[in-house]
Amino acid sequence: MNSITLTIDGKSVEARSGETILDAARSLGIDVPTLCHHKDLLPHGSCRLCLVELKQGARSQLVASCGYYVKNGLTVETDSPRVQRARKLVLEILFASLHENTDIQRYARRYGVSRSRYKRSLEYCVLCGLCVRYCQEVKKADCIGFVGRGVHREVAWIPLSRYDDTCKKCMDCQAICPTGVFPSNWGMASPAVES
Amino acid sequence: MTDDGASAFALVDKIINRYGGERGTLIQILLDVQKENRWLSGESLEHIAERLHVPLPRVYEIATFYKAFSLTERGRHLVTVCLGTACHVRGAPTLLDRISRKLGVKSGGTSSDGRFTLLTVNCMGCCALGPVIAIDESYFSNPSNSDFDRILGQYK
Numbered sequence: 001m002n003s004i005t006l007t008i009d010g011k012s013v014e015a016r017s018g019e020t021i022l023d024a025a026r027s028l029g030i031d032v033p034t035l036c037h038h039k040d041l042l043p044h045g046s047c048r049l050c051l052v053e054l055k056q057g058a059r060s061q062l063v064a065s066c067g068y069y070v071k072n073g074l075t076v077e078t079d080s081p082r083v084q085r086a087r088k089l090v091l092e093i094l095f096a097s098l099h100e101n102t103d104i105q106r107y108a109r110r111y112g113v114s115r116s117r118y119k120r121s122l123e124y125c126v127l128c129g130l131c132v133r134y135c136q137e138v139k140k141a142d143c144i145g146f147v148g149r150g151v152h153r154e155v156a157w158i159p160l161s162r163y164d165d166t167c168k169k170c171m172d173c174q175a176i177c178p179t180g181v182f183p184s185n186w187g188m189a190s191p192a193v194e195s
Numbered sequence: 196m197t198d199d200g201a202s203a204f205a206l207v208d209k210i211i212n213r214y215g216g217e218r219g220t221l222i223q224i225l226l227d228v229q230k231e232n233r234w235l236s237g238e239s240l241e242h243i244a245e246r247l248h249v250p251l252p253r254v255y256e257i258a259t260f261y262k263a264f265s266l267t268e269r270g271r272h273l274v275t276v277c278l279g280t281a282c283h284v285r286g287a288p289t290l291l292d293r294i295s296r297k298l299g300v301k302s303g304g305t306s307s308d309g310r311f312t313l314l315t316v317n318c319m320g321c322c323a324l325g326p327v328i329a330i331d332e333s334y335f336s337n338p339s340n341s342d343f344d345r346i347l348g349q350y351k
Binding site: 132136142143144145146147148158159 | 237241250251252253255256259260
């Protein structure tokens with residue numbers, strides 16, 4: 001196995017080729033917040049909570065650590081002021097769209113976000129894509145997908161009849177939803193749910 | 196693909212065959228079907244998904260992402276009103292109002308005779324002509340009401 005050496009928060013770490021910065025940081029016990037990450041799924045990089053700062057001399061850039069593979073000589077900061085600012089903004093946006101989510105609220109407390117400048121939205125879905133990707137990659141069922149784009153993007157059952165055929169037996173997409181309100185979304189989206 | 200199913204999707208099949216049924220050509224196929232039929236019906240999307248072995252949700256994801264695709268039936272001609280900054284300050288909103296009243300539809304709608312679908316865009320790249328509209332591939336600069344009647348008459 002190719003061994004790669006990088007520096008995370010000033011500590012030198014050995015990582016295997018093909019690991020992400022997130023993997024390496026977590027192996028050091030660093031708690032990098034994530035929402036859209038799942039160990040069985042390919043990186044998605046949609047929640048932006050796992051942002052870390054890559055230092056390259058005088059320059060630095062923010063990258064999503066869940067999708068950035070380790071390279072020799074990387075210098076990573078997981079909790080620099082710039083990272084904290086960026087995460088705070090991300091949390092503010094997530095905070096505006098959510099109600100009782102434990103993960104988001106836990107992270108929000110950690111970064112001192114208690115209110116949001118953004119208009120409170122009744123949308124629960126944060127478009128992390130966990131349900132869609134789980135259905136696709138793990139269950140190989142392809143019952144749900146994203147439709148629309150930008151502010152109109154949402155998760156939908158395509159076609160709706162798949163719900164009766166396949167979904168009733170599975171429902172794993174509900175369990176995986178980080179907002180914890182997937183069941184009520186389900187009820188709204190699918191007229192099939194009545195009983 | 197069954198034989199009786201083939202006739203309903205003859206056009207779609209022809210387009211798919213032209214691209215060798217390659218999954219990576221999905222967008223090209225959708226664009227061509229959109230161009231020929233002026234919209235993408237649910238059935239044609241299902242047919243394309245089946246032929247290319249692409250999951251239907253993936254096809255819908257792409258078809259609903261790009262503005263070039265329409266999932267509702269469009270009129271025979273597209274009337275596009277530019278609402279870009281230059282056109283806007285030169286009176287595009289009033290022009291859109293007039294055209295909308297003439298066609299009897301709001302933006303996004305199709306006239307009851309199925310001739311025109313009215314759309315808005317954010318810049319056509321010919322700001323000097325502003326406020327500008329396009330009907331299919333032809334551009335018209337700030338048409339008056341009588342101009343517009345005359346122009347519409349050319350489209351059946």
